Amino acid sequence: MTDYSEHPLNNRTDIDSAVNAGWQFYKKYFIPLYAISLVTAFIGATFTSGMDISSLQTTTDPQELIAIMKSMLGNSLIISLVSIFINVLLQYFIIMKPVDPDYNFISSVGHILTRIYFPLLIVYIVLSIFAMVAFIFGTLLLFVGLLFAIPYVILFFALTVPVMIIEKRSIGETITRLIKLVHMKFWPNMGWISVYILFAMIFSLIVGALVMIPFSGSLFKSIMNPDATQMLEFASNPSFIILSSLTGAITTPLLPILALLLYFHNRSAEGGNTVSTEFYDKGDSNPDEISSGDNNESEPFTPTVDDLHP
Secondary structure (H helix, E strand, O other): OOOOOOOOOOOOOOOOHHHHHHHHHHHHHHHHHHHHHHHHHHHHHHHHHHOOOOOHHHHHHHHHHHHHHHHHHHHHHHHHHHHHHHHHHHHHHHHHHHOOOOOHHHHHHHHHHHHHHHHHHHHHHHHHHHHHHHHHHHHHHHHHHHHHHHHHHHHHHHHHHHHHHHHHHHHHHHHHHHHHHHHHHHHHHHHEEEEHHHHHEEEEHHHHHHHHHHHHHHHHHHHHOOOOHHHHHHOOOHHHHHHHHHHHHHOOOHHHHHHHHHHHHHHHHHHHOEOOEEOOOOOOOEEEEEOHHHHHHEEOOOHHHHHHHO
């Protein structure tokens, strides 16, 4: 049985305590968080640099173009599958490391592959269809609608892994649970995600500009001669791949940390000031314990059909 009530990111009900808890968590576990994130960034940058984008510009044969796009689709699929797995590994570490004394990195890989990864892919496919519909409607509503759709979709993706790891729900129950959690404290959730997106954009611009300094000559040459071959050579530069991976890995753990903060924050709205979440590691039942901050005694909470299908 795992008790999440003592998790350092639990019970953070205001923005100040959430930011402070997230920062303290980030500092305490920086080395493993950064190492896992670095693997993700390096794999993504390496596979992306290997895509021959210039061939799309020089090829005129439709069949050859289709073949090139198929090969790129294969690389993109591999990048996505590997990145999703490593990101789940990162989220699993963030969730389990502080509360599970028996946490082991190797065993977590097996647990993710056998219990979480493939159901998660199905949920992500469903959410991707929903995301496309949301972006289409957002585009039809011009720029403002798209600004609303982006954080709204990110909320669903961000909360998926915490729900599947902590609550151990089925695919259908996960989707209905996500709908309930996202809309439980909708505007605060949207605000937190929007602040994260703004911070990530500003940080990426600043760090990206610093990374570009050693390659300013190549960048200027690419701008003056906007050829796909020049851009490909620039993006495939090993030094650029290494530097961009080293800097990109700094912000990668922030979204999983924010996702867990939002999850616990929304769970607290269901049962009072303090949420104590306990789930058995084995078996079909997921006992849930919610205690109010007004007293020290807790009563077991038995999920009903309405709780599983909000």
